[in-house]
Amino acid sequence: MHASGAAGEPAAATTAALRVHARLRELLMAGMLEPGQKVSLRTVAGMLDVSVQPVREAVSRLVADRALVVMPNRAVRVPLLTLAQFRELTAIRLVVEGYAAGEAALRRTGADLAAIRRHDAAFRRERAKARPDAARAIAHNQALHFTVYRAAGIAELLPIIEGLWLRIGPVLNFDLRGDLAKLRMAKWERCHAQLVEAIACGDARGARKALARDIVGAAKRIEARGILPPGDHDGKSRGNGHGPGH
Amino acid sequence: MHASGAAGEPAAATTAALRVHARLRELLMAGMLEPGQKVSLRTVAGMLDVSVQPVREAVSRLVADRALVVMPNRAVRVPLLTLAQFRELTAIRLVVEGYAAGEAALRRTGADLAAIRRHDAAFRRERAKARPDAARAIAHNQALHFTVYRAAGIAELLPIIEGLWLRIGPVLNFDLRGDLAKLRMAKWERCHAQLVEAIACGDARGARKALARDIVGAAKRIEARGILPPGDHDGKSRGNGHGPGH
DNA sequence: TGACCTCAACCGTGATCACAGTTTACGGTA
DNA sequence: TACCGTAAACTGTGATCACGGTTGAGGTCA
Numbered sequence: 001m002h003a004s005g006a007a008g009e010p011a012a013a014t015t016a017a018l019r020v021h022a023r024l025r026e027l028l029m030a031g032m033l034e035p036g037q038k039v040s041l042r043t044v045a046g047m048l049d050v051s052v053q054p055v056r057e058a059v060s061r062l063v064a065d066r067a068l069v070v071m072p073n074r075a076v077r078v079p080l081l082t083l084a085q086f087r088e089l090t091a092i093r094l095v096v097e098g099y100a101a102g103e104a105a106l107r108r109t110g111a112d113l114a115a116i117r118r119h120d121a122a123f124r125r126e127r128a129k130a131r132p133d134a135a136r137a138i139a140h141n142q143a144l145h146f147t148v149y150r151a152a153g154i155a156e157l158l159p160i161i162e163g164l165w166l167r168i169g170p171v172l173n174f175d176l177r178g179d180l181a182k183l184r185m186a187k188w189e190r191c192h193a194q195l196v197e198a199i200a201c202g203d204a205r206g207a208r209k210a211l212a213r214d215i216v217g218a219a220k221r222i223e224a225r226g227i228l229p230p231g232d233h234d235g236k237s238r239g240n241g242h243g244p245g246h
Numbered sequence: 247m248h249a250s251g252a253a254g255e256p257a258a259a260t261t262a263a264l265r266v267h268a269r270l271r272e273l274l275m276a277g278m279l280e281p282g283q284k285v286s287l288r289t290v291a292g293m294l295d296v297s298v299q300p301v302r303e304a305v306s307r308l309v310a311d312r313a314l315v316v317m318p319n320r321a322v323r324v325p326l327l328t329l330a331q332f333r334e335l336t337a338i339r340l341v342v343e344g345y346a347a348g349e350a351a352l353r354r355t356g357a358d359l360a361a362i363r364r365h366d367a368a369f370r371r372e373r374a375k376a377r378p379d380a381a382r383a384i385a386h387n388q389a390l391h392f393t394v395y396r397a398a399g400i401a402e403l404l405p406i407i408e409g410l411w412l413r414i415g416p417v418l419n420f421d422l423r424g425d426l427a428k429l430r431m432a433k434w435e436r437c438h439a440q441l442v443e444a445i446a447c448g449d450a451r452g453a454r455k456a457l458a459r460d461i462v463g464a465a466k467r468i469e470a471r472g473i474l475p476p477g478d479h480d481g482k483s484r485g486n487g488h489g490p491g492h
Numbered sequence: 493t494g495a496c497c498t499c500a501a502c503c504g505t506g507a508t509c510a511c512a513g514t515t516t517a518c519g520g521t522a
Numbered sequence: 523t524a525c526c527g528t529a530a531a532c533t534g535t536g537a538t539c540a541c542g543g544t545t546g547a548g549g550t551c552a
Contacts, residue, residue, distance in 0.1 A: 021310075056303065060303045060306055061309075065310060088403070096342065099341045154337065156334040
């Protein structure tokens with residue numbers, strides 16, 4: 001434990017493993033790791049100035065959530081979603097995040113609504129800049145979405161949605177990062193405005209539909225790129241390899 | 247690695263950590279671990295005849311999925327759900343598993359339907375016995391459900407549902423294990439029959455409704471026991487402590 | 493008898509070594 | 523120049539030791 005606090009921070013009330021875990025989550029969600037990229041335990045350990053042990057634990061957790069995958073060679077990589085997987089995840093997002101948005105419209109407090117409007121405005125402002133910062137725009141968009149989901153008042157829902165974002169984040173945001181023009185598309189603004197408006201009015205169905213347009217719009221943007229491998233995947237293969245048998 | 251294959255089995259094409267992970271998952275889902283029970287790394291390691299290292303990795307994964315929780319003391323326990331958490335999970339199950347059941351009704355193959363009927367019959371047979379075996383009944387029920395969900399043809403959905411069962415399994419099944427009379431309740435049979443019938447007919451809405459009755463029935467059975475702590479939980483607290491901030 | 497202190501056992505965490513398997517790069521050969 | 527085999531470097535995995543912290547039991551003192 002002598003390798004801590006290099007930057008002079010108060011550092012760890014938490015464990016090193018949790019910090020590595022949180023850091024890798026950020027990188028994945030923000031699309032700062034390229035899909036398909038190799039992730040070496042010792043390399044990450046070196047970058048974050050810890051031993052391999054905490055990195056092992058963090059990577060193991062991310063593998064359990066399929067945010068990282070181990071190849072048959074036992075090499076760890078950022079997963080490269082197939083087109084079929086991407087479409088499945090989009091369909092699930094429509095159900096789960098749509099449910100959350102609907103509940104948010106019914107149960108949001110005044111403070112929730114204010115926070116939602118704040119993140120919406122911040123995202124809009126970043127987008128309108130002459131040279132928008134992709135990282136900042138992505139962060140604002142994420143904050144907007146999760147403020148909505150949090151407003152649903154169903155705490156158990158958040159980790160599930162975070163798990164979904166951990167899967168699609170690399171695809172969605174790594175692509176966005178490389179093509180800033182996409183950030184300028186008009187759809188974003190309209191979908192977000194409709195979403196916020198519906199939540200303000202307590203219109204659950206409207207919120208669900210507006211969010212669905214947002215999700216589908218982003219999905220179409222990705223599919224149009226044609227970068228996702230075709231996927232030999234029929235949807236009935238095993239989900240994770242350790243599920244209930246029979 | 248010298249501590250393997252004591253029973254002379256071909257043993258590990260996989261890793262020790264994965265075996266421990268799978269074993270603990272089984273125990274949790276089947277309700278063989280009491281909610282609130284302490285889980286010591288060294289104790290588990292001793293029971294499964296491995297060092298603490300693979301156990302650490304397995305437990306870490308389960309903690310990441312909130313199938314186990316670490317107390318502020320850093321002790322690891324089987325989570326004891328609050329009433330509020332249990333109700334949230336039930337609501338999410340209605341949405342997610344209901345979606346899967348509906349899709350299964352639309353997309354199931356003939357082989358899927360046959361397998362579903364097989365598991366339904368096995369469960370019914372076990373239930374009708376003079377001295378039914380709780381473990382076997384639980385396994386049949388689980389197999390029935392997951393065969394339905396698998397028939398939905400959405401592979402990405404399965405790990406999510408497994409995550410939900412990992413949370414509620416200890417509560418649902420540990421309770422059931424201690425009160426075999428509950429296994430005799432008529433509701434099970436009716437709900438399952440309606441579910442299978444709807445899936446056979448391609449009636450998505452009917453399948454969703456039948457499954458909802460099954461889930462709600464089980465939830466009411468648990469709530470009637472009154473063993474769940476009241477839960478100071480307002481549903482807007484942080485979900486897992488490492489999510490997106492703002 | 494009750495409260496307090498002390499020490500031993502145990503807890504999770506991090507670092508490190510050992511090992512087997514894979515990948516990669518280099519040098520010799522055809 | 524193209525190919526192939528070998529050796530070095532690196533991969534994840536398991537076991538083990540060291541450490542700080544908590545827990546719980548035993549004994550002592552008021």
